[in-house]
Amino acid sequence: MKKFIMFTALGGLLIIMISSYMQMPPMGNVENPSYNEVAVYYLDEALEDTHAPNVVADIIMDYRALDTLGEATVLFTSIAAVLTILVGKDPKLGEEDSHHG
Amino acid sequence: MDDLIVRNVSRMIIPFIQLYGLFVIFHGHISPGGGFPGGAILGASIVLYTLAFGAEKGHQKMPHSISKWLESGAIIFYMLIGMVGIFTGYVFLTNKAAGFYMGEVGVVFSGGFIPMITLAIGIKVGSTMITLFHTMIDEEEEH
Numbered sequence: 001m002k003k004f005i006m007f008t009a010l011g012g013l014l015i016i017m018i019s020s021y022m023q024m025p026p027m028g029n030v031e032n033p034s035y036n037e038v039a040v041y042y043l044d045e046a047l048e049d050t051h052a053p054n055v056v057a058d059i060i061m062d063y064r065a066l067d068t069l070g071e072a073t074v075l076f077t078s079i080a081a082v083l084t085i086l087v088g089k090d091p092k093l094g095e096e097d098s099h100h101g
Numbered sequence: 102m103d104d105l106i107v108r109n110v111s112r113m114i115i116p117f118i119q120l121y122g123l124f125v126i127f128h129g130h131i132s133p134g135g136g137f138p139g140g141a142i143l144g145a146s147i148v149l150y151t152l153a154f155g156a157e158k159g160h161q162k163m164p165h166s167i168s169k170w171l172e173s174g175a176i177i178f179y180m181l182i183g184m185v186g187i188f189t190g191y192v193f194l195t196n197k198a199a200g201f202y203m204g205e206v207g208v209v210f211s212g213g214f215i216p217m218i219t220l221a222i223g224i225k226v227g228s229t230m231i232t233l234f235h236t237m238i239d240e241e242e243e244h
Contacts, residue, residue: 050196051203052130052212061130061215065194069183072176072222075229079172086236 103155111153118146122227129219130212136222143223144230156238165235168228175225182214182221 025032046058060068126139151159186195196213197203204211 047206050130050212050215051206052215053206054130054132054135056133057130057135057215057219058212060135061218062194062196062213065183065196065218068218068222069176069179069194072179072225075225076172076176079229079232082233083236086240 104153107153111149115146115150118149119143122146122223126219126223127209127216129223130215131207131209136219137226139219140223140226141230143227144234147227147231148234151234151238156235159235159238163231163235165232168232168235171224171228172232175221175228179218179221179225182217185214 029035042055042059042063046055047053050058050062052058052062122139122142122145124139125134125142126136129135129139147159147163150162183194185201186193186199189195189199191198194214196215201213202210203213209216
């Protein structure tokens with residue numbers, strides 16, 4: 001019974017995924033919604049706005065610098081989590097020490 | 102890994118790896134590259150050093166007390182650069198309008214805060230890699 005419910009749910013998700021994939025526009029088409037005036041603006045004005053010829057760096061470091069800050073925060077969070085798990089001290093040991101002391 | 106060939110080859114090759122990493126970071130706004138790949142290359146050089154010379158020498162080369170400050174300091178430097186935009190009357194992380202030195206197109210010292218932010222990201226990524234690797238090496242040696 002549990003397996004039946006699981007397969008039904010996963011199959012439904014698969015059907016939704018495939019049907020939404022069929023609705024996607026073809027790759028590289030000029031009519032795609034992702035190809036709008038923003039891309040044209042970046043290519044036209046990035047050199048004037050930032051004085052740096054690498055447009056990818058202009059976008060991720062200048063226009064979308066807040067997103068890059070979030071990305072750096074992800075690194076910070078990941079290392080905080082890893083250090084907490086790997087080198088974190090056992091709290092029970094500390095409690096015992098404080099009781100004895 | 103205590104091997105004469107590995108130690109000598111890595112001793113010769115590590116300065117070039119670090120120079121290449123610094124090149125990728127400092128030319129992030131001119132050529133392909135940037136903070137993330139450059140920092141990964143810098144971190145990989147220290148990882149190679151630790152693999153070739155052992156964890157103890159690796160810790161001496163890059164102690165945890167330094168990499169901890171580099172990690173936190175890089176992201177605070179990033180935020181302080183962003184604050185300049187607020188204090189000059191614009192939004193967070195404003196580049197040209199906030200009065201950063203724009204310079205000539207195609208020179209290393211140009212592009213406002215883009216090289217500074219790339220440097221901060223590079224330091225951050227490199228020290229994160231080193232800290233993760235050293236932590237996992239320590240964990241393995243204890244067991």
